[in-house]
Amino acid sequence: MKATFKRTLAIAIPAAITAALASGAAQARDPFDKEALDKQNAQLLELVELGYNLWHGSNPEMSSNGLACGNCHPDAGASNPQTFPKYIQNMNRVVQWGEMVNWCVQNPQAGKALALESKDMTAMYAYAMNLHRGLPIQPGLAAQQTKPIPVKYGKGFPSKPSGIGFDTK
Ligand code: HEC
Numbered sequence: 001m002k003a004t005f006k007r008t009l010a011i012a013i014p015a016a017i018t019a020a021l022a023s024g025a026a027q028a029r030d031p032f033d034k035e036a037l038d039k040q041n042a043q044l045l046e047l048v049e050l051g052y053n054l055w056h057g058s059n060p061e062m063s064s065n066g067l068a069c070g071n072c073h074p075d076a077g078a079s080n081p082q083t084f085p086k087y088i089q090n091m092n093r094v095v096q097w098g099e100m101v102n103w104c105v106q107n108p109q110a111g112k113a114l115a116l117e118s119k120d121m122t123a124m125y126a127y128a129m130n131l132h133r134g135l136p137i138q139p140g141l142a143a144q145q146t147k148p149i150p151v152k153y154g155k156g157f158p159s160k161p162s163g164i165g166f167d168t169k
Pocket of ligand 1: 055062067068069070071072073078079080081083088089090097100101104105108109124
């Protein structure tokens with residue numbers, strides 16, 4: 001039964017491709033028109049804006065100590081999405097950027113991790129990637145990590161922010 005199914009597919013797929021090529025349809029789909037592109041772009045920009053808001057503390061679940069990403073990573077600085085996936089010492093494995101976002105949510109911010117497939121996480125990607133537009137994609141590049149930012153509070157640290165709270169040296 002299984003073998004027959006496989007054999008049928010093996011014949012049907014090349015036949016479909018040959019038919020598509022013969023009819024002149026060399027592309028998998030028609031190019032998007034301007035209206036479709038504008039719509040897609042507007043959706044993306046909406047997510048960039050949501051990401052900006054989340055980065056600056058709009059989701060209270062992401063922080064229990066008043067800290068937001070923007071306190072330590074202004075303008076998404078030192079978040080380096082273009083260098084992921086890469087090895088992160090704290091987790092002792094190669095991780096995707098979203099996992100590092102969650103590490104910061106749970107540690108310096110003592111908050112609740114975002115689901116990797118959530119709209120909020122997609123918005124975090126949209127915002128950070130938008131600010132890194134044009135940089136070369138260099139997965140694994142540890143050298144692009146800017147100076148570590150000393151964490152002064154969060155899990156294992158006094159829970160209330162005290163003034164500026166971190167120094168950049
Ligand atoms: C109190 C300061 C602080 C806050 C707040 C903070 N981070 Fe971080 N972040 C750090 C430090 C310190 C590191 C370096 C940790 C390491 O390398 O193990 C880091 C590393 C990262 C990295 C990895 C960068 C790289 O190139 O390895 C990402 C991504 C990141 N943070 C995103 C975020 C996001 C998103 C938020 C908000 C949800 C956030 N951080 C909040 C201090 C902070």
